[in-house]
Amino acid sequence: MTHQIEVSVKCPKCGESLMNPGVPVDEMPSIELEATIENKKGRVYLSQIYGSYNKIFEGVDDVPDTVVQCACPRCHNLLPTQRTCVCRAPVASVNLELGGTVNFCTRNGCKGHSLEFENPDDAFKLFLDKDESRYL
Numbered sequence: 001m002t003h004q005i006e007v008s009v010k011c012p013k014c015g016e017s018l019m020n021p022g023v024p025v026d027e028m029p030s031i032e033l034e035a036t037i038e039n040k041k042g043r044v045y046l047s048q049i050y051g052s053y054n055k056i057f058e059g060v061d062d063v064p065d066t067v068v069q070c071a072c073p074r075c076h077n078l079l080p081t082q083r084t085c086v087c088r089a090p091v092a093s094v095n096l097e098l099g100g101t102v103n104f105c106t107r108n109g110c111k112g113h114s115l116e117f118e119n120p121d122d123a124f125k126l127f128l129d130k131d132e133s134r135y136l
Contacts, residue, residue, distance in 0.1 A: 004049055005049070005050040005051070006028065006048050006049055006050070007031075007048050007049075007050050007096055007102055007115075008048065008096070008097040008098070009031055009048075009094040009095060009096055009097060009102055010094065010095050010096075010097055011072040011074060011075060011077070011079075011094065011095070012079065012080055012093060012094060012095045012101075013072060013075055013077040013080075014072060014074055014075035014077070015095075016072070016074040016075065017097070018031050018032055018033065018072065018073070018074075018094060019031065019032070019048065020032040020045060023045045023056060023058075025045050025046065025047040025048070025052075025054050025055060025056055026047045026048075026049050026052050026054050028047070028048055028049065029048060030045035030046060030047065030048065030056070031045065031046040031047070031048055031094070032044075032045055032073050033045075033046065033070045033071065033072070033073065033079070034070065034071040034072065034073050034076065035057070035060050035068050035069070035070060035071075036060070036068070036069040036071075037057075037060040037061060037063055037066050037068050037069075037108075038060075038061070038063060038066060040059070040060050040061070041059065041060065042057065042058050042059025042060030043057075043058040043059060043060075043073065044056070044057055044058075044060070044068065044070070045058070046104075050102070050113075050115065053111060062108065063108060064108055064109045065107060065108060065109055066107070066108050067089045067090070067106050067107050067108075068106050068107075068108055069106070070092050070106060079092040079093060079094060080092070080093050081093070081106070083103075085105040085106075085107065085110060085112040086112060087105060087107050087110045087112065089105050089106050089107035089110060090105075090106050091103050091104065091105055091106070091112065092104055092106050096115075096117075099117065099118065100115060100116055100117035100118060101115070101116045102114075102115055103115075103116065
């Protein structure tokens with residue numbers, strides 16, 4: 001059985017939810033971000049399923065290998081980038097509503113991403129909440 005982990009995230013600056021049920025990706029609410037690609041501003045909607053790379057672009061072009069500048073659609077602050085991916089693009093971070101962070105490479109098409117937890121109990125809770133086998 002394949003386990004599907006759904007993440008709900010919020011802005012690390014203003015704390016507002018980044019989830020958008022109005023623009024589904026993978027038939028679920030998306031993660032909405034402001035996106036700047038090649039000096040053009042728009043939106044990108046990411047899948048909330050950890051490990052899915054499906055996304056929708058609105059107002060900007062889907063340009064492979066381009067580094068996307070990401071910001072919160074509520075407070076408009078750029079997402080923090082504290083490290084660099086192996087592809088040499090910045091890695092942006094958003095906060096999990098549960099606790100911890102989701103880190104993702106800002107290069108369009110790169111699959112570099114990770115989940116980080118300060119409290120191991122938060123990681124256990126995230127995986128336990130999504131484990132359907134406990135009901136069998």
